[in-house]
Amino acid sequence: MAKKAMIEREKKRERLVAKYAAKRAELKEIANDESRPMEERFKARLQLAKLPRNSSATRLHNRCQLTGRPHAYYRKLKVSRIALRDLGSNGQIPGMVKSSW
Numbered sequence: 001m002a003k004k005a006m007i008e009r010e011k012k013r014e015r016l017v018a019k020y021a022a023k024r025a026e027l028k029e030i031a032n033d034e035s036r037p038m039e040e041r042f043k044a045r046l047q048l049a050k051l052p053r054n055s056s057a058t059r060l061h062n063r064c065q066l067t068g069r070p071h072a073y074y075r076k077l078k079v080s081r082i083a084l085r086d087l088g089s090n091g092q093i094p095g096m097v098k099s100s101w
Contacts, residue, residue: 002068010063013054020055024048 030036030044053059062073064080072081079087088096 002063002070006070007063007068010061010068013059016052016055017057017060020051021057024051024055027051 027044027048031041061070063070064073064083065078066083067080069080074084087093089098
């Protein structure tokens with residue numbers, strides 16, 4: 001199980017990304033628009049830099065919803081390989097059978 005602080009930090013990042021997504025997209029659109037004057041584009045870049053770093057979507061990291069493990073994450077199921085194996089062994093995932101021989 002991951003540290004509670006790491007799980008909470010990731011949740012905080014998700015909230016920040018959601019909060020600033022519209023403003024960030026608007027500023028990026030202005031900054032990347034070649035038809036606008038250079039001063040306006042530069043001003044948009046400065047405003048973009050003033051936003052919190054954790055409001056950027058690239059700072060998010062996928063974590064297992066059961067354990068908080070950041071590695072070996074299955075996107076489709078939103079769990080790690082270890083949690084997936086446990087759920088499969090307990091018969092909690094329909095159609096999944098853990099092989100044994």
